[in-house]
Structures are given as structure tokens and as C-alpha cells.
């Protein structure tokens with residue numbers, strides 16, 4: 001809560017309660033309390049402050065000086081994805097943390113975007129435990145089958161979800177042929193060359209006229225001091241430190257070039273502002289709808 005808000009709130013309460021000082025939670029404090037939908041930011045805060053992550057931050061400068069250094073792997077001897085896969089407690093906390101982010105995110109996506117129409121088989125690549133897919137299938141009953149595609153060790157622990165098949169694999173090698181590919185928060189952890197490789201595999205897996213729906217954070221062209229830009233850049237630094245030193249957030253033009261180089265000449269961008277991400281800040285996600293050459297209207 002801003003100082004002014006605190007002072008004004010304090011005065012108001014003193015008036016209302018006959019001069020007696022009363023205390024209440026600030027907006028940020030309230031976000032840590034479980035809401036009516038059973039969600040809270042508390043696991044998100046706890047997840048970001050786990051020892052395994054905190055011990056990596058002091059090495060962030062090394063990754064800036066030399067991007068071949070992976071701070072997480074240097075501290076723990078292996079990359080974050082495989083490390084998390086072996087730690088059920090950490091994985092569980094991350095899932096709880098992410099649910100506070102992806103439930104409002106997916107609700108906002110599905111309220112504002114109708115591009116799933118006509119899709120019968122959908123794959124969520126890097127879908128983790130399949131939670132996003134569950135929300136998509138609940139809203140869009142016309143989708144007959146959802147495939148949650150992630151690393152074998154991740155899907156091995158995924159809970160059973162009606163109409164969802166969990167498939168373990170490697171998106172760098174191949175993925176299943178479907179009507180549409182959904183992907184959220186995946187490209188941002190890979191280099192441009194790796195992103196291109198992933199997207200070329202998607203292109204091969206998609207039949208003519210089908211599409212890739214990519215939901216990724218998009219940086220503004222020019223950096224500024226706004227809370228939104230700061231939150232996006234903070235996400236970029238988080239990825240660099242915890243996941244991949246070479247992974248980076250991109251601006252719109254970079255996404256366009258990437259899609260084009262992987263064979264997707266048509267790109268539509270939908271911008272969604274997700275108010276609830278990163279506590280009080282507004283965060284800007286774009287959905288990049290990449291379509292196969294000339295075959296999709």
C-alpha cells in the first residue's frame with residue numbers, strides 16, 4: 001500500500017472508530033490470504049524464496065558477464081527442470097504457486113480469445129501437470145481430446161484429468177500431430193536458435209491450416225520505469241538466473257521474426273493485460289497466433 005493510502009486509510013478508520021486505532025490488511029497483504037476460489041499468492045512468494053532458488057541469486061552477475069554460465073546448474077549441479085523433477089515438495093509448491101497465476105491468466109485468455117473454435121485435438125506443449133489444459137477443456141467442450149506434453153519425469157507425476165492424455169517426450173525432437181498447439185511460458189526460457197527448432201517441430205506437427213497459440217510475455221520496444229515494464233524485466237532476470245542464462249524475453253518484432261523463420265508467415269497478436277500477476281503490478285502477455293502458410297483464414 002502507498003504511504004498516502006496508509007495515511008488516508010488510517011484517518012478514515014480513526015473517524016469511523018471514534019479515534020481508536022484499528023489495523024487491517026493492505027492490498028498486498030490480502031493477496032496472501034486464500035480467496036473465495038481457494039487461491040492465494042502465498043505459495044508464489046514462498047516458492048520464489050526457497051533456499052534452492054535464493055542460493056542462486058548471488059551468481060546472477062556471472063551469467064551477465066558470461067551467458068554460458070547457468071547459475072542454477074552451477075549451484076545445484078543440474079538444471080532447474082530436472083532438479084525440480086526430483087523434489088516432490090518443491091514441485092508441489094511450484095504447482096500451487098503457478099495455480100494462483102494461471103487460473104486468472106487462463107480465465108482472461110478464454111474470455112477474450114475465440115481462436116480455439118473448430119479445434120478437436122489440442123496439445124499443450126510444456127503443459128506441466130496439465131492444469132491449463134483442464135481449464136481450456138472445461139470452457140470448450142467441443143475439444144474432444146487434450147494432450148499434455150511435457151518431459152517424461154514431469155508427466156509421470158501429473159494427476160489424471162478427464163479427457164486429457166499425458167504424454168512424455170522432448171519438444172526438441174518431435175510432438176504429436178494435432179489440430180492446434182497451445183504453449184504458455186515456454187519460449188521465454190530458450191535461446192532464439194532453440195525457439196526456432198521447437199517451432200519448426202510444431203510446424204511439422206500441424207496439419208495444413210492449423211495453428212500454434214503461443215502465450216508469452218512481451219517486452220515493450222523501449223524500456224521505461226513503469227511498474228508493468230519493471231515486472232516484465234524482473235521476469236526476464238528471474239528466467240536468466242533460475243532457468244536459463246541465455247533464455248530471454250522478447251519484443252513483438254523479435255517474435256514476428258522468429259515465427260517467420262520457423263515457417264509461420266501469418267502472425268496475429270492478441271494483447272492481454274493480466275492484472276493479477278506479480279502481486280500488484282499489471283503484466284502484459286501477448287498470445288501469438290502463428291498460422292501455416294496460406295491455408296488458414
Ligand SMILES: C[S@@+](CC[C@H](N)C(=O)[O-])C[C@H]1O[C@@H](n2cnc3c(N)ncnc32)[C@H](O)[C@@H]1O
Pocket residue numbers: 081098102125126127128149150151154169170171172183184185186189
Ligand atoms: C516455465 S514452465 C511453463 C509451464 C506451463 N506451460 C505454465 O505456463 O505454467 C516450462 C515447461 O516446459 C517443460 N519443458 C522443458 N523442457 C522441455 C522439453 N524438452 N520438452 C517438453 N517440455 C519441456 C518444463 O517441464 C515445464 O513444465
